[in-house]
Amino acid sequence: GQQLNQSPQSMFIQEGEDVSMNCTSSSIFNTWLWYKQDPGEGPVLLIALYKAGELTSNGRLTAQFGITRKDSFLNISASIPSDVGIYFCADQLLSGNTPLVFGKGTRLSVIA
Amino acid sequence: AAGVIQSPRHLIKEKRETATLKCYPIPRHDTVYWYQQGPGQDPQFLISFYEKMQSDKGSIPDRFSAQQFSDYHSELNMSSLELGDSALYFCASSPGGTKQFFGPGTRLTVL
Numbered sequence: 001g002q003q004l005n006q007s008p009q010s011m012f013i014q015e016g017e018d019v020s021m022n023c024t025s026s027s028i029f030n031t032w033l034w035y036k037q038d039p040g041e042g043p044v045l046l047i048a049l050y051k052a053g054e055l056t057s058n059g060r061l062t063a064q065f066g067i068t069r070k071d072s073f074l075n076i077s078a079s080i081p082s083d084v085g086i087y088f089c090a091d092q093l094l095s096g097n098t099p100l101v102f103g104k105g106t107r108l109s110v111i112a
Numbered sequence: 113a114a115g116v117i118q119s120p121r122h123l124i125k126e127k128r129e130t131a132t133l134k135c136y137p138i139p140r141h142d143t144v145y146w147y148q149q150g151p152g153q154d155p156q157f158l159i160s161f162y163e164k165m166q167s168d169k170g171s172i173p174d175r176f177s178a179q180q181f182s183d184y185h186s187e188l189n190m191s192s193l194e195l196g197d198s199a200l201y202f203c204a205s206s207p208g209g210t211k212q213f214f215g216p217g218t219r220l221t222v223l
Contacts, residue, residue, distance in 0.1 A: 100204075
């Protein structure tokens with residue numbers, strides 16, 4: 001089935017540092033979604049990307065939809081302790097009202 | 113803004129018992145998805161409903177069933193529970209298209 005390869009698996013960074021994580025696939029996708037999940041809570045949608053090459057920001061977060069439509073990255077600038085959590089990339093299997101498939105997640109730890 | 117509501121938030125059951133999880137989507141969202149997330153895993157799609165009809169089916173065991181009611185809320189019914197069913201169960205709602213908004217989840221523990 002569809003597989004999203006997300007890296008790195010985990011990161012330990014100092015508060016104030018910038019963070020970059022990415023997601024790749026062997027398949028072409030029409031959208032990329034980035035979610036953040038806190039322990040025991042539901043994933044929260046951070047950014048949605050719809051067009052190859054698209055660069056979108058949400059506060060300190062920036063995400064880009066790769067030109068090949070097979071990858072995406074998420075950057076977090078000037079990290080703060082509340083950035084701690086698991087970040088997932090996700091895609092739809094097909095267009096329309098269809099389920100999401102998730103990457104394995106990047107676990108971010110911020111050291112104050 | 114209204115969010116997805118799930119109940120109960122926590123549930124403890126014995127093996128072979130049944131469980132019912134409820135999901136109340138965001139108002140005017142017509143699509144509901146159910147996902148299961150094991151410890152340290154990513155969410156896995158179980159089943160979805162659009163306008164009260166089942167639309168997609170994922171890795172949902174035959175012991176599980178679900179439906180969406182006329183008020184758009186959805187229930188996931190789980191029978192003959194097994195230890196391996198212990199997980200977080202999420203409901204996500206969508207107004208259509210790509211974006212899915214997740215609820216806080218139900219943590220099911222099977223003893």
